[in-house]
Amino acid sequence: MSYNNTPDEPVIHVNNISKVFRIYDKPKDRAIEFFANVPRKILGLSRVKRHKEFHSLNNISLTINKGETIGIVGANGAGKSTLLQIICGTLTPTSGNVSVNGRVAALLELGAGFNPDFTGKENIFISASIMGLNDEQIKECYESIVEFSEIGEFIDRPVKTYSSGMFVRLAFSIIAHVDADILIVDEALSVGDAFFVQKCMRFLRAFMEKGTVLFVSHDTASIVNLCDRAVWIERGEKKMDGSAKDVSEAYLAALFKQNNRTVEKSDKTATTVADVIYKDMRADFINGSNLRNDIELFSFNDASKQFGEGGAEITDVNLENTREEPLSWVVGGEDVKLRIKVKCLKSMYSPIVGFYIKDRLGQTLFGDNTYISYLDNPLNVMHNENMDCTFEFSMPILPVGEYSICVAIAEGTQHEHIQHHWIHDAIIFKSHSSSTVTGLVGIPMKKISVSVN
Template identity: 40%
Template sequence: MLISADTDHVHAAVGEEAIIEAASLTKVYKLYKRAVDRLKEALNPFNKRYHEDFYALRDVSFKAIKGRTVGIIGKNGAGKSTLLQILTGVLTPTSGVLTKSGRLSALLELGAGFNPELTGIENIYFNGTIMGYSRTEIDERLGEIIAFADIGEFIHQPVKTYSSGMFVRLAFAVSVSVEPDILIIDEALSVGDIRFQIKCFRKITDFKNSGKCIILVSHDIGAIKRLCDSVIWLRDGQVYLNGDPEYVCKEYMSYMFYDGSSTENKYALAPEPTASGGVIEWEDVRGYASFGEGGAEILRVVMLSCETSRRLNVLKGGERVKFIVEADINSDIVSPGCGITLKDNYGTYMFTINNYIYNVQIEPFTDTLRLHVEFDFHFPHLKSGNYSFSVSISDGTVESHIQNHWIHEAYVIQLINSDIKYNMGCYLILENVDITVNTGKR
């Protein structure tokens, strides 16, 4: 490391069937300061108003398509649960129109749809009956449900004795095993253990591939980006953004951390000659999705081959590379941190390089400096695919710091390798592995 001084575009295309269509859904609650005000308003002969209107939802419109997964994100109180309760029929909207087709199954907050006094087996039949299945149809699915839930003998015990993890296992098993046309999941999977979560995500993927529709509400942005075809960001009961998961999630994270969003491109940067007589083809990143306190502004980045000094956007892995960042320092930074992070196209973090974790001390930055940072490293052997670098400049320590400027997906690369061991589904191939095999008579 060398340091020197319109997103709402997701609609049903021709031939695609909208299985859910919401038009201007609005839900209004009357809020009274005192309990007696409700009675006074009801009895007042002049219709005097004693309440204030609270809009849990306001003019929410969207479409969900067969075979697609729609993610819904937003901070607590944004209206996510209200929307799901309307979709499932638990609540009636104050105004607006909701059209659904097909059988719907929902995995909402823990306890919804289950009788705590009944056993797990009895609740399976109870839920199946509510969803319109005959006892014979439930009998046919019972073994599959019990196997997926995998809670052992507790399946014969009252649900009120279950842990939250056991409860969500049974609830999810029932929800997916009844083969609904629409599956709604509201954050409940965060309760299960990691092994069960992986099992559920695999089931969700199979469910989606079979042409079903999924509505997924989660604070797990990685899961939202990995599983969803479109994302709705609810903000104060309204649709703030609706569109591509990558874009919507980046804007949402910027808002949640710093109440900011991407900046606008201001001016172009000219190419720069290299020592070998070539030209550095910089990536001008101003205007890319970003957030930060403004103590620095990242201007341009590039990754060069250490062998040829040429820009790299396609690699096979194993090359010695140099990733360069240039930025303007706009205010004093006492404990500078400069870093890059590589993610795959699902948002999974591959690796991070910064001076904090590699114990490289940097002298404080002062206002008006132009910063030039070089990260020199061997690019690892990774699974073939598309990857992107995010770039950051911070102030503090690895445990506690503020971001002066973070740019999402500042630099995109592609890994291509014909070697079969790099294309078998593994992200990372280990080096210097010994395999010993011994055989003998049985």
């Protein structure tokens, strides 16, 4: 692998690389093969073969330009991680070559590169130095790395005592502070709590504005959301290279085709249920089964990351039922009220209160604000007055996972305003079970029917 600083060349150029792994049935076969072949090589005789060959990658070529965000998709065992490790330099290709222009920071296997017997602090210095920082640079950013990781006193303990989430916190904190040109992230972010994953995704989105990102995920929705381009790897070969949308759709189509099952045709008409307004026709059945969309709500976190000019303060956020009772659990499809309480620290003309609901990758699922509702009659709130804002809606049916609510208070118009108080992850909530199998959210179905002729 070569590293250079020529700005006219691509950031990463992968040229016909292949990787072949030798697979031995028994550990001793490796030694037998080695010692048996030493004299045979000297005498020019054919070599003894005690292994099988696994072709992880086959003649893959890839060019990545500066500033691109590339998604890598493919099934388990397709060769995605092998490709990334070769680009990072932790694996050597069997044939072909890779040219990298810039400093690479990678989060691949969980805790890869950490010495389990060393403390978190010692591993920071080791990992950061491997990524190209000298001792003085590491000392300058050390406190920021520790603060970002949020592992507290564990920084002075051996990393072998860490949980998987703490491994990710420390590893990501290091790569976020090495001033890299290229960031490579594998599926490691699937581990960790919702607050930290949201923080990582905010960093990732900021990095994408100036750097080059290779992002591996089985979640095609996140690939489409984050990436300009995607590459589909299948059985060690490059199956497709194109726009993130086109590649993701083709990959999903192949998965559906692969998992397709034959359904026997019936000459009977399926039973249908009459329309019920604002209620899913399957609600009674779903809510009586393990498919009920049980969503656990956590308390308002006023210490979550926030910013703003300070002209107003969000003092409380909670979800309530239609009787205005605070909820700790809710079922997808139920009517809820999101209540946001604000204290005005200055007089404001045309304040705007709003929210976003995001998934664990930071993708905005939906949201709204008060601007349009008061467009013809803007509010005028005086200093020290309080605002009590409610948004009433039906909670979508959410796939299993962790989500967060971001809330904000601004002043002005939809497009030109002053942001007074913005709180990331004001409330974290978790969907424990769901009837939704595709998409980012599900919505109640008023009627589903099938007619077979």
